[in-house]
Amino acid sequence: MTGEAEDRMEDGGDELLAAEYVLGVLPLDARMAFAARLEAEPPLRALVAAWEIRLSPLNDDYGETAAPASAKAALDRRLFGGPAARETARPALWQSLAFWRGLAVAALASLAVVLIVPFTVPPPTEPSARFVAAMQADASPVRYVALYQSGTGMIDLTRLSGEPASGRDFELWLIEGGNAPRSLGVLPAGETARVPVSQQLASLVSSGATLAISDEPAGGSPTGAPTGAVLALGEMRGI
Amino acid sequence: MQGQADQITELIVRTGLKDRSAFDRLYEATSAKLFAICLRVLRDRGEAEDALQEVFVRVWTRADRFAASHHSPISWLAAIARNHCIDRLRARKAPARPVEEAFDLAADEPGPERLAELSSEGRRIDACMEELETDRAEAVRAAYVMGYSYEELAGRHGVPLNTMRTWLRRSLMKLKECLER
Known part of the structure; x- marks a missing residue:
């Protein structure tokens, strides 16, 4: 490779950065900086999605491992605040709780923005x-x-x-x-x-x-x- | 296979509408896959369990965005899991992998049989990987599957970090070109 081509490679551009991000090889700081840009730049998100799809056949290598039963119970407690009540769903209650809580947080967040901006x-x-x-x-x-x-x-x-x-x-x-x-x-x-x-x-x-x-x-x-x-x-x- | 993908698509879409029974079924159908990802990348059972929870919290809150993506359902879920686990891995303070874990690690990597099995499926990506030099193809695969950083890969292959970066970047662009051919 010529020095010039090497330099271009060094520079990389967003296409390569997106590939490296998806591959997972970036160190923490570069990864964080890229993730921050992702929030703000839809074209970058499209590049990342394309790489995720491109490399996704490699997911077959992982196989499957059953998660311990306790994991789902903990997840349910965390998301829904109680043990799983399968089939006997009480969606109305938790939905509205989550909804109102979300609304309160959103209101606080926007207040914080008003105060801080x-x-x-x-x-x-x-x-x-x-x-x-x-x-x-x-x-x-x-x-x-x-x-x-x-x-x-x-x-x-x-x-x-x-x-x-x-x-x-x-x-x-x-x-x-x-x-x-x-x-x-x-x-x-x-x-x-x-x-x-x-x-x-x-x-x-x-x-x-x-x-x-x-x-x-x-x-x-x-x-x-x-x-x-x-x-x-x-x-x-x-x- | 397609039928299963369709089913998972439907479960994600319904989860996006906050249908909890769909979420339960989605968990049943996909948690083993996502747990395998967490376990392989984090190589610590306790942390993999924590990570799995976080991943499904994200699935619950983000499921409504799935419809707008071009991912297959499993690749969408796997991307959430890999992303989160690699974030955790990179945030670890201590050297990521104690020595004793390195032994488990070897056992974890897909053996020759598994690799042959994967290739025999005749998938496009395997054909494209074969066009790369062997050690570079291995580095790409290990980076993706195990979550190795440039630094770790350079150490494993005994090359300077910049060389590894150049290897992988060139390999990625070759892969892209091959997959789009």
Whole structure:
């Protein structure tokens, strides 16, 4: 291969990046950055879907392994809040519960956006710094990965496991040096979340700063400091 | 086979309408496949069980998006499972795989018989894989099935990371070209 072709390959473009993402070979930071773009760019999602379909025959290699019976019971408790009541469905009740809860969360989330958006940093022109944090804590099921990009002024979070107890919320905190935790806001429900970082806090983001998630009353800590257990935390690493 | 795919399609669509009995049947029909994926990628039974739950939570919440995709039902479900498990794998702090797990690992990989069996099905992707150099085809397959990172693949094949990246990128584009031929 000529040097030039090598360079083009190095550069890759979205087609190759999508292929690498689907194949799964990217390191955490590149994977997070790509996932953040996926949320915002439908053409990229189409590239990913095409690769998923293209490589899907390889799924045959996995075969099948029966999951333990306890897994379904745990899943049902988690989704529907009780042991599975097969056939005797009570869909009306849980559906409306889930619906109203969803609505309340959506309302909170949009309120958070209204409150936070005015302080959002406009994208700076200097070269973008990126930090990634893998967040977890002993004896806590809550795990997130987070990516901060100074270019967007946003922290993109992907939830790997865990969710707030009923009537509680997850709140995200930035801890820098020996200073008290600074709130980055309540995390909206869902697998992914995009949290804007105010200009003031953006200056505190650095390698070695810590992101943490605490368990808080609905709507977030009433005091401005974490009041509940720290469920996950991780150090930000520059990339 | 087609009948089964149609059935699963219907179950996903009904799950999208929050039909819980359809979701139960979808779980019955597909959890063994998705659990096998989680187990193979994460290589830890406890974590694979957690991951399986997360995967089905996503299936429950995202099922209404299936209709707009071009995936077959199983490839759609498998993509959710692989994505989630690879996210978990990459987020692990410690070296992803303790040594003792590496032994199980060898047993986990499809043996020559299984590979022959897969090829004899005459699938297009196998024909295309055969057009690649053997070690590169193996690297692509191991990356997909086991969830190896570039770094791990480079170590396993004893080549620099950049070489592995170039191998895989070229192989992927060749595969694409072959599959579309």
